Amino acid sequence: EAGVTQFPSHSVIEKGQTVTLRCDPISGHDNLYWYRRVMGKEIKFLLHFVKESKQDESGMPNNRFLAERTGGTYSTLKVQPAELEDSGVYFCASSPRGIGYTFGSGTRLTVV
Amino acid sequence: EDQVTQSPEALRLQEGESSSLNCSYTVSGLRGLFWYRQDPGKGPEFLFTLYSAGEEKEKERLKATLTKKESFLHITAPKPEDSATYLCAVRKGSQGNLIFGKGTKLSVKP
Numbered sequence: 393e394a395g396v397t398q399f400p401s402h403s404v405i406e407k408g409q410t411v412t413l414r415c416d417p418i419s420g421h422d423n424l425y426w427y428r429r430v431m432g433k434e435i436k437f438l439l440h441f442v443k444e445s446k447q448d449e450s451g452m453p454n455n456r457f458l459a460e461r462t463g464g465t466y467s468t469l470k471v472q473p474a475e476l477e478d479s480g481v482y483f484c485a486s487s488p489r490g491i492g493y494t495f496g497s498g499t500r501l502t503v504v
Numbered sequence: 505e506d507q508v509t510q511s512p513e514a515l516r517l518q519e520g521e522s523s524s525l526n527c528s529y530t531v532s533g534l535r536g537l538f539w540y541r542q543d544p545g546k547g548p549e550f551l552f553t554l555y556s557a558g559e560e561k562e563k564e565r566l567k568a569t570l571t572k573k574e575s576f577l578h579i580t581a582p583k584p585e586d587s588a589t590y591l592c593a594v595r596k597g598s599q600g601n602l603i604f605g606k607g608t609k610l611s612v613k614p
Contacts, residue, residue, distance in 0.1 A: 396547070423600060434508070435548070435591070437601040448601060483547055491536070491595075493602065495547030 417486030
């Protein structure tokens, strides 16, 4: 069984630019989560999809972040325009029933 | 406020030197406490889920226990390959999202 795949693994962009992160969950997993770890802080929840619907987006920091999940399969997280404080590692996780979670290796985003 | 606190932040052990990591939490409506292992450049890797006080789970040299306020991850006779950051997280209510602690970075020297 393929795991959760995230790409790119690293991205360096300038302040004000746009970046799109992608997550491919494990096939058949209806639940998809985005998390973020800012340097020196704990991993924090961003949002939760059930199939193509947003179940909980209470962790999204502001309206510069837009998440989508096309047809209940892969998900994208777009940051537009990026700010310095958006730097961190963005993790995606998927789960078949919202109980067990498999994480991807993350995307390290650096905004300069 | 829901909070997960892990201690110590870092722990250095000699191979074979047993120890414990602590995870204390304050959260209402706990629906599971999770332990993960994270290696550099990788995502968290699932170890255990505990649901009720008194529950224990074991896997190789690791044993996790849970009380009403904290969880311990006991490491017996660790090996260098056990070196990693160990993360504790709690699941609250039925929403499914996890609240993480900052982690304990474990280094085991041969």
